[in-house]
Amino acid sequence: MALVLSAPWWLLEMMRHGKYRAGLGERLGRVPRRLRDAGGRETIWIHAVSVGEVLTISPIVEELKTRLPGWRVAVSTTTDTGQRLARDRFGDQNVFHFPLDFSFAVQAYLRALQPRMLILAESEFWPNVMRLAKKAGVRIAVVNARVSDRSLPRYLRFHALLRPMMRNVDVFVAQSELDAQRLVEIGAPDERVKVGGNLKFEVKPPGKLPVAENFAAALARDAVGPVIVAGSTLEGEEAMLLECFRQVCEQYASAVMVLAPRHPERFTPVAALLESSGLPWERRSAWGGDQLPAGGVFLLDSIGELAALYRFADLAFVGGSLVPRGGHNILEVALCAVPIVVGPHTENFRDIVRIFQQSEALWVVTPETLVPTVLELLSNSEQRKQLGQRAFAVIRTQQGATGRTVDALMGLVRVQSRTHAAETRA
Numbered sequence: 001m002a003l004v005l006s007a008p009w010w011l012l013e014m015m016r017h018g019k020y021r022a023g024l025g026e027r028l029g030r031v032p033r034r035l036r037d038a039g040g041r042e043t044i045w046i047h048a049v050s051v052g053e054v055l056t057i058s059p060i061v062e063e064l065k066t067r068l069p070g071w072r073v074a075v076s077t078t079t080d081t082g083q084r085l086a087r088d089r090f091g092d093q094n095v096f097h098f099p100l101d102f103s104f105a106v107q108a109y110l111r112a113l114q115p116r117m118l119i120l121a122e123s124e125f126w127p128n129v130m131r132l133a134k135k136a137g138v139r140i141a142v143v144n145a146r147v148s149d150r151s152l153p154r155y156l157r158f159h160a161l162l163r164p165m166m167r168n169v170d171v172f173v174a175q176s177e178l179d180a181q182r183l184v185e186i187g188a189p190d191e192r193v194k195v196g197g198n199l200k201f202e203v204k205p206p207g208k209l210p211v212a213e214n215f216a217a218a219l220a221r222d223a224v225g226p227v228i229v230a231g232s233t234l235e236g237e238e239a240m241l242l243e244c245f246r247q248v249c250e251q252y253a254s255a256v257m258v259l260a261p262r263h264p265e266r267f268t269p270v271a272a273l274l275e276s277s278g279l280p281w282e283r284r285s286a287w288g289g290d291q292l293p294a295g296g297v298f299l300l301d302s303i304g305e306l307a308a309l310y311r312f313a314d315l316a317f318v319g320g321s322l323v324p325r326g327g328h329n330i331l332e333v334a335l336c337a338v339p340i341v342v343g344p345h346t347e348n349f350r351d352i353v354r355i356f357q358q359s360e361a362l363w364v365v366t367p368e369t370l371v372p373t374v375l376e377l378l379s380n381s382e383q384r385k386q387l388g389q390r391a392f393a394v395i396r397t398q399q400g401a402t403g404r405t406v407d408a409l410m411g412l413v414r415v416q417s418r419t420h421a422a423e424t425r426a
Contacts, residue, residue, distance in 0.1 A: 004372055007321055008284060009140070009208075019080070020355065021085070021275050022035045022080050022097070022106075022153075023080075023083065023096070023097030025088070026096050026097040026099070026116070027097050027098070027099055027100050027105065028100060028102075028106070029099055029102070029104055029105030029106075029107075029108035029113040029319065030102075031096075031108050031109060034092055034093045034251075035074065035093070035094075035096055035112060035113065036112055037043065039072075041070055041071055041072040041118050042068070042070070042071045042072070042115065042118065042310045043071070043072045043073075043074055043114060043115045044064060044068075044071060044072070044073050044074070044116060044117045044118075045074050045075075045076065045109075045113055045115040045117070045118045045119070045123055045138075046060070046061065046073060046074070046075050046076070046083060046118075046119040046120075046121070047075075047076045047118070047120050047121060047129075048076070048086065048121045049076060049077065049078045049079065049082060049097055049098075049121065049122070049124060050077065050078060050081060051079070051081050051082050051085050051303070051304075052200075052328075053077075053098065053122060054077060054080065054082050054086045054089065055073070055083045055085075055200075055203060056121060056122075056142070056144055056200050056202075057119075057121055057199070057201045058117070059092065059199065059202045059204070059402040060143065060199065060206075060402060060405060060406060060409075061073050061089075061161055063402055063403070063406045064406060064409070065107040067406065067410060068221075068224070068413070071301075072094065073090070073094060074094050074095070074096070074113055074115070075090050075094060075095050075096075076095070076096050076097065076098040076099075076109075076131075077095070077097065077098060077217035078097070079257040080097050080264075081264065081303050081304075081390060083095065083097060084193055084301070084303060084304070085304055085345070086191055088304070093239050094369065096109075099129075101127065101128045101129060102128065102134060103128055106128050106129050106132050106133075107132055108198070109175045110132060110133060110138070111228075115133075115138050115267070116138065116139065116413070117138060117139045117140070117141065117409070117412060117413065118139070118140045118141070119140075119141045119142075119143055119409065120136050120140070120141070120142045121142075121143055121144055121145055122142075122143075122144050122145060123142075123145065123147065123148075123151065124142070125162070125165060125166070127144075127165050130163070130165055130168040130169065131168060133168070134168040134220040137234060139170050139412040139413075140168055140169045140170050140197050141167055141169065141170060141171045141173065141407050141408070141409055141412060142171075142176055142387075142402055143173045143196070143409070144170045144171070144173065144196075144198065144199040144200070144401075144405070145172045145173060145175065145179060145183060145420045146174070146179045147174045147177075147179055147182035147183060148326070148347060148348060148350075149347045150185070150326065151416055152182055153185040153187075155182075156185065156186060159186060159187060159341070160177055162186050162187040163186075163187030163270065164187075164204065166183075166186065166187040166188045166189070167187070167189060168224050168231065169188065169192065170192060170412055171192050171193075171194065171408050171409075171411070171412060172188050172192055172193045172194065172324050173194050173195075173196040173404070173405045173408050173409075174193060174194065174195050174353045175195075175197065175198040175199075175351060176195065176197075176198070177278060179351075180193045180194070180195050182418060187220040191325065193407055194265065194404075195397070195406060196401050196404040196405040196408060197400060197401030197405075198352060198398065199401045199402060199405060200331050200352065200400055201352075201395055201398040201399050201401060202331060202401055202402045203204060203331045203332055203335055203395070204335075205309040205335060206307040206332075206398070207308075208308075209288070209303070209304075209305055209308045211284070211305045211308060211309065212305075212308040212312075213313075214287075214288075214289035215292075215309060216312065217289065217311055218289060218290070218291065218292045219292070219312060220352070221291075222291050222292055222294065223254065224254045224255075224292050224294045225252075225254060225255065225256065225314065226252055226255055226256075226314035226315075227255070227256050227257075227258065227312050227313050227314050227316055227377055228245065228248070228255065228256070228257045228272060228313065228314065228316070228317065228374070229257075229258040229260070229306075229309055229310055229312070229313040229316045229317070229320055229333075229338075230258065230259050230260065230316075230317045230319060231258075231260045231261060231306050231310065231316060231317070231319060231328070231332075231333070232260060232261075232262040232306070232318060232319040232320055232329075233260065233261050233319035234257065234261075234262055234263075234266075234319055234320050234321070234323055234324070234325050235266065235269075235296065235322070236323040237271065237320075237322045237323055237343075238259065238261070238273055238321050240258065240322060240367055240370060241257070241273070241317065241370075242257075242259075242273070242297070243277065243371075243414060244277070244312075244370050244371045244374055245257045246277075246279065247315045247371050247375070248374060248375065248378065249279075249295045251375065252378065253294070253295050254294040254296075255295060256292050256293065256294065256295075256296065256298060257297045257298070258297075258300055258309055258312075258313070259274075259297075259299050259300065260300035260306045261300075261301075261310075262319060262328065263400045264301075264303060267301040270299060270301075271299060271301070273282065274297055274299060277297075279293075279295070279296050279297055280293040280296030280297070281293055281296050281297040281298070281299060282297075282298050282299065283299050283300050283301055283393045284298065284299060284300045284301050284302050284305070285302060291320070292330075306309065306332070307332040310332055310333050310335075310336045310338055311336040311338065313333075313336070314336045314338075314339075314377075314378065314384060315338065315340075315341060315374065315384060316338050316340055316341065316378050317342070317374075317376065318330045318333060318340060318341075319340050319343075320345070320348075321342040321343030321344065321345045321346050322344075322345070322365075322366075322367055322370070323343070323345065324345045324349075325345060326345060326346070326347045326348030326349075327342060327343070327345055327346035327347065327348050327349050327353070328348070328349070329349060329352075330342065330349065330352065330353070330356065330391075331352065331395060333391070334356070334361070334391035334392060334395045335392065335395055336388075336392075337388040337389055337392035338388050338391070339362075339363070339364070339382055339383075339387035339388045339391070340356070340361070340362040340363070340387070340388075340391055341362055341363050341365055341370075341373060341374065341377070341379060342363075342365070343364070343365060343367075343370075344364060344365075344366055345368065346364075355394060356391065356394055359390055359394050360387075360390060360392070361387065361390040361393070361394045362387070362391060363377070363387070382397045414417040
Protein backbone atom coordinates (compact mmCIF):
# COMPACT_ATOMS: atom_id res chain seq x y z
CA MET A 1 0.00 0.00 0.00
CA ALA A 2 2.84 2.36 0.89
CA LEU A 3 4.54 1.68 -2.44
CA VAL A 4 1.34 2.33 -4.38
CA LEU A 5 0.59 5.56 -2.48
CA SER A 6 4.16 6.80 -2.95
CA ALA A 7 4.25 5.95 -6.67
CA PRO A 8 3.86 9.62 -7.79
CA TRP A 9 6.99 10.55 -5.83
CA TRP A 10 8.99 7.69 -7.38
CA LEU A 11 7.85 8.71 -10.85
CA LEU A 12 8.83 12.34 -10.17
CA GLU A 13 12.30 11.24 -9.05
CA MET A 14 12.67 9.19 -12.23
CA MET A 15 11.75 12.17 -14.39
CA ARG A 16 13.85 14.73 -12.47
CA HIS A 17 17.04 12.76 -11.87
CA GLY A 18 16.73 9.49 -13.76
CA LYS A 19 16.88 7.74 -10.38
CA TYR A 20 15.47 4.20 -10.23
CA ARG A 21 14.70 4.26 -13.96
CA ALA A 22 17.55 1.91 -14.78
CA GLY A 23 16.55 -1.69 -14.24
CA LEU A 24 12.87 -0.86 -13.81
CA GLY A 25 11.88 -4.14 -15.44
CA GLU A 26 14.11 -6.05 -13.04
CA ARG A 27 12.61 -4.18 -10.09
CA LEU A 28 9.14 -5.27 -11.26
CA GLY A 29 10.10 -8.94 -11.38
CA ARG A 30 11.49 -9.43 -14.88
CA VAL A 31 14.42 -11.70 -14.12
CA PRO A 32 17.30 -10.96 -16.53
CA ARG A 33 18.44 -13.87 -18.69
CA ARG A 34 22.01 -13.56 -17.38
CA LEU A 35 20.82 -14.70 -13.92
CA ARG A 36 18.89 -17.76 -15.01
CA ASP A 37 21.77 -20.08 -15.83
CA ALA A 38 23.20 -21.12 -12.46
CA GLY A 39 24.64 -24.33 -13.90
CA GLY A 40 23.03 -26.41 -11.16
CA ARG A 41 25.01 -24.61 -8.46
CA GLU A 42 23.70 -23.82 -4.99
CA THR A 43 22.94 -20.10 -4.70
CA ILE A 44 23.24 -17.47 -1.99
CA TRP A 45 21.39 -14.18 -2.56
CA ILE A 46 22.91 -11.11 -0.89
CA HIS A 47 21.21 -7.72 -0.90
CA ALA A 48 23.37 -4.59 -0.58
CA VAL A 49 21.56 -1.28 -0.97
CA SER A 50 24.23 1.02 -2.34
CA VAL A 51 27.97 1.61 -2.70
CA GLY A 52 28.69 1.48 1.03
CA GLU A 53 26.93 -1.85 1.49
CA VAL A 54 28.57 -3.32 -1.63
CA LEU A 55 31.96 -2.46 -0.15
CA THR A 56 30.86 -3.93 3.18
CA ILE A 57 29.76 -7.29 1.78
CA SER A 58 32.72 -7.72 -0.58
CA PRO A 59 34.89 -9.54 2.01
CA ILE A 60 31.86 -11.71 2.90
CA VAL A 61 31.43 -12.72 -0.73
CA GLU A 62 35.12 -13.62 -1.03
CA GLU A 63 35.09 -15.65 2.18
CA LEU A 64 31.87 -17.50 1.25
CA LYS A 65 33.34 -18.45 -2.12
CA THR A 66 36.42 -19.80 -0.34
CA ARG A 67 34.42 -21.85 2.17
CA LEU A 68 31.72 -22.94 -0.28
CA PRO A 69 33.56 -23.66 -3.55
CA GLY A 70 31.22 -24.12 -6.48
CA TRP A 71 28.41 -22.11 -4.91
CA ARG A 72 27.04 -19.06 -6.66
CA VAL A 73 26.68 -15.70 -4.91
CA ALA A 74 24.09 -13.40 -6.53
CA VAL A 75 24.04 -9.77 -5.38
CA SER A 76 21.18 -7.28 -5.65
CA THR A 77 21.37 -3.52 -5.13
CA THR A 78 18.83 -0.71 -4.91
CA THR A 79 20.80 2.26 -6.24
CA ASP A 80 22.34 2.66 -9.69
CA THR A 81 25.73 3.55 -8.23
CA GLY A 82 25.68 0.41 -6.12
CA GLN A 83 24.69 -1.59 -9.19
CA ARG A 84 27.67 -0.34 -11.19
CA LEU A 85 30.14 -1.10 -8.42
CA ALA A 86 28.64 -4.55 -7.77
CA ARG A 87 28.84 -5.50 -11.45
CA ASP A 88 32.44 -4.39 -11.53
CA ARG A 89 33.28 -6.49 -8.46
CA PHE A 90 31.12 -9.57 -8.89
CA GLY A 91 30.38 -9.75 -12.63
CA ASP A 92 27.27 -8.79 -14.61
CA GLN A 93 25.96 -12.36 -14.55
CA ASN A 94 25.72 -12.31 -10.74
CA VAL A 95 24.22 -8.85 -10.12
CA PHE A 96 20.68 -7.47 -10.49
CA HIS A 97 18.36 -4.75 -9.24
CA PHE A 98 16.51 -5.57 -6.03
CA PRO A 99 12.81 -6.22 -6.74
CA LEU A 100 10.13 -3.95 -5.35
CA ASP A 101 8.55 -5.50 -2.28
CA PHE A 102 5.54 -6.85 -4.16
CA SER A 103 4.82 -10.58 -3.96
CA PHE A 104 4.82 -11.11 -7.74
CA ALA A 105 8.22 -9.40 -8.14
CA VAL A 106 9.88 -11.17 -5.21
CA GLN A 107 8.54 -14.60 -6.14
CA ALA A 108 9.96 -14.28 -9.64
CA TYR A 109 13.49 -14.08 -8.21
CA LEU A 110 12.92 -16.79 -5.64
CA ARG A 111 11.79 -19.14 -8.43
CA ALA A 112 14.68 -18.21 -10.72
CA LEU A 113 17.49 -18.23 -8.15
CA GLN A 114 16.16 -20.88 -5.74
CA PRO A 115 18.57 -19.56 -3.10
CA ARG A 116 19.60 -21.65 -0.11
CA MET A 117 20.24 -18.46 1.85
CA LEU A 118 19.20 -14.80 1.71
CA ILE A 119 21.60 -12.31 3.33
CA LEU A 120 20.44 -8.75 3.97
CA ALA A 121 22.99 -6.05 4.80
CA GLU A 122 22.47 -3.74 7.80
CA SER A 123 18.76 -2.86 8.33
CA GLU A 124 17.04 -3.92 5.12
CA PHE A 125 13.82 -5.28 6.61
CA TRP A 126 11.48 -5.92 3.65
CA PRO A 127 8.27 -7.67 4.78
CA ASN A 128 7.37 -9.56 1.59
CA VAL A 129 10.95 -10.53 0.77
CA MET A 130 11.43 -11.98 4.24
CA ARG A 131 8.02 -13.63 4.43
CA LEU A 132 8.18 -15.26 1.00
CA ALA A 133 11.79 -16.37 1.40
CA LYS A 134 10.94 -18.01 4.72
CA LYS A 135 7.91 -19.69 3.16
CA ALA A 136 10.16 -21.07 0.40
CA GLY A 137 12.47 -22.63 2.98
CA VAL A 138 15.28 -20.10 2.50
CA ARG A 139 17.53 -19.38 5.48
CA ILE A 140 17.61 -15.63 6.21
CA ALA A 141 20.44 -13.66 7.81
CA VAL A 142 20.90 -9.97 8.49
CA VAL A 143 24.60 -9.09 8.64
CA ASN A 144 26.28 -5.96 9.96
CA ALA A 145 22.89 -5.33 11.53
CA ARG A 146 22.34 -1.96 13.12
CA VAL A 147 19.54 0.18 14.53
CA SER A 148 20.39 3.87 14.29
CA ASP A 149 19.44 6.50 16.85
CA ARG A 150 17.08 8.01 14.30
CA SER A 151 15.42 4.70 13.37
CA LEU A 152 14.89 3.32 16.88
CA PRO A 153 11.87 5.46 17.86
CA ARG A 154 10.11 4.60 14.59
CA TYR A 155 10.80 0.89 15.02
CA LEU A 156 9.53 0.94 18.59
CA ARG A 157 6.35 2.71 17.46
CA PHE A 158 5.57 -0.20 15.13
CA HIS A 159 6.90 -2.89 17.45
CA ALA A 160 3.78 -5.06 17.16
CA LEU A 161 4.04 -5.15 13.37
CA LEU A 162 7.78 -5.68 13.34
CA ARG A 163 7.93 -8.65 15.70
CA PRO A 164 6.36 -11.23 13.30
CA MET A 165 8.59 -9.99 10.46
CA MET A 166 11.74 -10.20 12.59
CA ARG A 167 10.92 -13.80 13.49
CA ASN A 168 11.42 -14.75 9.85
CA VAL A 169 15.15 -14.09 10.28
CA ASP A 170 17.30 -17.04 11.38
CA VAL A 171 20.28 -15.02 12.56
CA PHE A 172 21.12 -11.36 13.12
CA VAL A 173 24.84 -10.55 13.24
CA ALA A 174 24.96 -7.14 14.92
CA GLN A 175 27.66 -4.49 14.65
CA SER A 176 27.81 -3.87 18.41
CA GLU A 177 26.33 -4.84 21.76
CA LEU A 178 24.10 -1.75 21.60
CA ASP A 179 22.77 -2.75 18.19
CA ALA A 180 22.12 -6.27 19.46
CA GLN A 181 20.18 -4.90 22.41
CA ARG A 182 18.12 -2.65 20.15
CA LEU A 183 17.34 -5.50 17.74
CA VAL A 184 15.86 -7.48 20.63
CA GLU A 185 13.87 -4.41 21.74
CA ILE A 186 12.21 -4.10 18.33
CA GLY A 187 11.29 -7.78 18.08
CA ALA A 188 14.26 -9.97 17.16
CA PRO A 189 14.36 -13.24 19.14
CA ASP A 190 17.17 -12.90 21.68
CA GLU A 191 18.66 -16.33 20.91
CA ARG A 192 19.09 -15.44 17.22
CA VAL A 193 21.11 -12.25 17.78
CA LYS A 194 24.91 -12.41 17.75
CA VAL A 195 27.56 -9.67 17.86
CA GLY A 196 30.03 -9.96 15.01
CA GLY A 197 31.59 -6.50 14.90
CA ASN A 198 31.42 -3.88 12.21
CA LEU A 199 32.18 -5.21 8.73
CA LYS A 200 33.02 -1.74 7.55
CA PHE A 201 36.31 -2.01 9.42
CA GLU A 202 37.25 -4.74 6.93
CA VAL A 203 37.64 -2.18 4.14
CA LYS A 204 40.48 -2.91 1.74
CA PRO A 205 42.72 -0.45 -0.12
CA PRO A 206 41.29 0.62 -3.49
CA GLY A 207 42.75 -0.93 -6.60
CA LYS A 208 44.97 1.00 -8.95
CA LEU A 209 42.92 3.45 -10.98
CA PRO A 210 44.08 5.69 -13.83
CA VAL A 211 42.77 8.78 -12.02
CA ALA A 212 45.13 8.11 -9.10
CA GLU A 213 48.14 7.67 -11.38
CA ASN A 214 47.31 10.88 -13.26
CA PHE A 215 46.69 12.75 -10.02
CA ALA A 216 50.02 11.64 -8.56
CA ALA A 217 51.85 12.70 -11.73
CA ALA A 218 50.13 16.10 -11.75
CA LEU A 219 50.98 16.75 -8.09
CA ALA A 220 54.65 15.97 -8.69
CA ARG A 221 54.83 17.90 -11.96
CA ASP A 222 52.94 21.04 -10.98
CA ALA A 223 54.09 21.38 -7.34
CA VAL A 224 50.61 22.21 -6.10
CA GLY A 225 49.33 21.69 -2.57
CA PRO A 226 48.41 21.25 0.16
CA VAL A 227 45.53 18.98 -0.91
CA ILE A 228 42.20 18.92 0.92
CA VAL A 229 39.77 16.16 -0.04
CA ALA A 230 36.12 16.85 0.83
CA GLY A 231 34.32 13.56 0.24
CA SER A 232 30.64 12.58 0.10
CA THR A 233 29.39 16.13 0.55
CA LEU A 234 25.70 17.00 0.68
CA GLU A 235 23.63 20.07 -0.12
CA GLY A 236 24.46 22.90 2.25
CA GLU A 237 28.02 21.74 2.86
CA GLU A 238 29.72 22.75 -0.38
CA ALA A 239 29.15 26.47 0.18
CA MET A 240 30.74 26.27 3.65
CA LEU A 241 33.66 24.24 2.32
CA LEU A 242 34.30 26.63 -0.54
CA GLU A 243 34.35 29.59 1.85
CA CYS A 244 36.78 27.68 4.04
CA PHE A 245 38.95 26.90 1.03
CA ARG A 246 38.92 30.53 -0.03
CA GLN A 247 40.50 31.42 3.33
CA VAL A 248 42.97 28.53 3.02
CA CYS A 249 44.13 29.97 -0.33
CA GLU A 250 44.97 33.27 1.36
CA GLN A 251 47.78 31.42 3.14
CA TYR A 252 48.43 28.60 0.64
CA ALA A 253 48.13 30.02 -2.85
CA SER A 254 48.70 26.66 -4.58
CA ALA A 255 46.24 24.65 -2.48
CA VAL A 256 43.85 22.24 -4.19
CA MET A 257 40.49 21.01 -2.95
CA VAL A 258 39.05 17.77 -4.31
CA LEU A 259 35.28 18.17 -3.95
CA ALA A 260 33.25 14.96 -4.27
CA PRO A 261 29.45 15.30 -3.96
CA ARG A 262 27.79 12.21 -2.53
CA HIS A 263 25.07 11.86 -5.18
CA PRO A 264 25.55 11.99 -8.97
CA GLU A 265 22.43 14.10 -9.51
CA ARG A 266 24.18 16.91 -7.62
CA PHE A 267 27.23 17.08 -9.89
CA THR A 268 25.59 19.73 -12.08
CA PRO A 269 24.31 21.97 -9.24
CA VAL A 270 27.72 21.85 -7.55
CA ALA A 271 29.39 22.72 -10.87
CA ALA A 272 27.09 25.76 -11.08
CA LEU A 273 28.08 26.72 -7.54
CA LEU A 274 31.76 26.50 -8.49
CA GLU A 275 31.15 28.57 -11.62
CA SER A 276 29.68 31.37 -9.52
CA SER A 277 32.36 31.14 -6.81
CA GLY A 278 35.09 32.84 -8.81
CA LEU A 279 37.55 30.07 -7.87
CA PRO A 280 39.52 28.20 -10.55
CA TRP A 281 38.06 24.73 -10.98
CA GLU A 282 38.22 21.61 -13.12
CA ARG A 283 35.80 18.76 -13.74
CA ARG A 284 37.14 15.24 -13.38
CA SER A 285 35.02 14.22 -16.38
CA ALA A 286 36.83 16.79 -18.54
CA TRP A 287 40.28 16.25 -17.05
CA GLY A 288 42.85 14.31 -19.03
CA GLY A 289 45.71 14.37 -16.54
CA ASP A 290 46.84 17.90 -17.34
CA GLN A 291 47.47 20.63 -14.76
CA LEU A 292 45.49 20.67 -11.54
CA PRO A 293 43.86 24.01 -10.62
CA ALA A 294 46.34 25.64 -8.21
CA GLY A 295 44.34 27.65 -5.71
CA GLY A 296 41.23 25.95 -7.08
CA VAL A 297 38.84 23.03 -6.92
CA PHE A 298 38.90 19.63 -8.62
CA LEU A 299 35.25 18.52 -8.92
CA LEU A 300 35.14 14.72 -8.72
CA ASP A 301 32.03 14.16 -10.84
CA SER A 302 32.57 10.41 -11.05
CA ILE A 303 31.66 7.26 -9.14
CA GLY A 304 34.08 4.85 -7.49
CA GLU A 305 37.20 7.04 -7.60
CA LEU A 306 37.03 8.94 -4.31
CA ALA A 307 38.74 6.24 -2.22
CA ALA A 308 41.70 6.22 -4.61
CA LEU A 309 42.25 9.97 -4.12
CA TYR A 310 42.09 10.09 -0.32
CA ARG A 311 45.73 8.99 -0.09
CA PHE A 312 46.86 12.27 -1.67
CA ALA A 313 45.13 14.39 0.97
CA ASP A 314 46.98 16.44 3.57
CA LEU A 315 43.66 16.30 5.38
CA ALA A 316 40.20 14.98 4.53
CA PHE A 317 36.74 16.17 5.45
CA VAL A 318 34.02 13.49 5.34
CA GLY A 319 30.63 14.94 4.44
CA GLY A 320 27.03 14.54 5.47
CA SER A 321 28.19 15.71 8.89
CA LEU A 322 28.13 19.53 8.81
CA VAL A 323 24.42 19.27 8.02
CA PRO A 324 22.07 17.02 10.03
CA ARG A 325 22.20 13.99 7.73
CA GLY A 326 24.05 11.50 9.93
CA GLY A 327 27.47 11.52 8.28
CA HIS A 328 29.29 9.07 5.99
CA ASN A 329 31.93 6.40 6.34
CA ILE A 330 35.35 7.59 7.51
CA LEU A 331 37.17 4.26 7.18
CA GLU A 332 38.44 4.70 3.63
CA VAL A 333 40.25 7.80 4.85
CA ALA A 334 41.64 6.06 7.94
CA LEU A 335 43.03 3.28 5.77
CA CYS A 336 45.19 5.90 4.03
CA ALA A 337 46.53 7.22 7.38
CA VAL A 338 45.15 10.66 6.49
CA PRO A 339 43.93 13.05 9.23
CA ILE A 340 40.13 13.07 9.38
CA VAL A 341 37.81 16.00 10.04
CA VAL A 342 34.03 15.53 10.42
CA GLY A 343 31.12 17.70 11.43
CA PRO A 344 28.96 17.16 14.53
CA HIS A 345 26.29 15.05 12.80
CA THR A 346 27.69 11.51 12.66
CA GLU A 347 24.75 9.51 14.02
CA ASN A 348 24.79 6.99 11.15
CA PHE A 349 28.30 5.94 12.15
CA ARG A 350 28.08 6.61 15.88
CA ASP A 351 30.00 3.49 16.98
CA ILE A 352 32.80 3.98 14.46
CA VAL A 353 33.19 7.66 15.31
CA ARG A 354 33.10 6.89 19.04
CA ILE A 355 35.97 4.41 18.68
CA PHE A 356 38.03 6.96 16.75
CA GLN A 357 37.27 9.69 19.27
CA GLN A 358 38.36 7.46 22.14
CA SER A 359 41.72 7.05 20.38
CA GLU A 360 41.93 10.78 19.51
CA ALA A 361 42.02 9.71 15.87
CA LEU A 362 39.77 12.37 14.32
CA TRP A 363 38.71 15.95 14.87
CA VAL A 364 35.09 17.12 15.06
CA VAL A 365 34.25 20.62 13.85
CA THR A 366 31.19 22.85 13.66
CA PRO A 367 30.44 25.32 10.86
CA GLU A 368 32.00 27.98 13.13
CA THR A 369 35.21 26.07 13.88
CA LEU A 370 35.73 24.58 10.40
CA VAL A 371 38.09 27.29 9.13
CA PRO A 372 40.35 27.63 12.21
CA THR A 373 40.59 23.85 12.56
CA VAL A 374 41.61 23.32 8.94
CA LEU A 375 44.15 26.13 9.11
CA GLU A 376 45.60 24.76 12.36
CA LEU A 377 46.06 21.28 10.87
CA LEU A 378 47.59 22.61 7.67
CA SER A 379 50.11 24.61 9.70
CA ASN A 380 51.33 21.60 11.71
CA SER A 381 52.58 18.65 9.66
CA GLU A 382 53.59 16.61 12.73
CA GLN A 383 50.12 16.94 14.22
CA ARG A 384 48.58 15.80 10.93
CA LYS A 385 50.95 12.84 10.74
CA GLN A 386 50.12 11.66 14.26
CA LEU A 387 46.38 12.08 13.69
CA GLY A 388 46.56 10.00 10.50
CA GLN A 389 48.68 7.29 12.12
CA ARG A 390 46.26 6.97 15.04
CA ALA A 391 43.38 6.59 12.57
CA PHE A 392 45.25 3.83 10.72
CA ALA A 393 46.01 2.05 14.03
CA VAL A 394 42.32 2.09 14.99
CA ILE A 395 41.21 0.42 11.79
CA ARG A 396 43.79 -2.35 12.22
CA THR A 397 42.79 -3.14 15.81
CA GLN A 398 39.08 -3.42 14.94
CA GLN A 399 39.27 -6.03 12.20
CA GLY A 400 38.00 -9.62 12.39
CA ALA A 401 34.27 -9.12 11.79
CA THR A 402 34.32 -10.98 8.47
CA GLY A 403 35.41 -14.27 10.06
CA ARG A 404 32.85 -14.04 12.87
CA THR A 405 30.05 -13.16 10.45
CA VAL A 406 30.83 -15.97 8.01
CA ASP A 407 31.06 -18.45 10.90
CA ALA A 408 27.47 -17.53 11.79
CA LEU A 409 26.37 -17.91 8.16
CA MET A 410 28.07 -21.29 7.83
CA GLY A 411 26.10 -22.43 10.86
CA LEU A 412 22.91 -21.78 8.86
CA VAL A 413 24.29 -23.67 5.85
CA ARG A 414 25.05 -26.71 8.01
CA VAL A 415 21.62 -26.61 9.66
CA GLN A 416 19.90 -26.39 6.30
CA SER A 417 22.03 -29.19 4.85
CA ARG A 418 20.99 -31.50 7.71
CA THR A 419 17.34 -30.51 7.28
CA HIS A 420 17.49 -31.09 3.53
CA ALA A 421 19.11 -34.51 4.03
CA ALA A 422 16.44 -35.53 6.56
CA GLU A 423 13.66 -34.45 4.18
CA THR A 424 15.28 -36.40 1.36
CA ARG A 425 15.45 -39.60 3.46
CA ALA A 426 11.81 -39.14 4.52
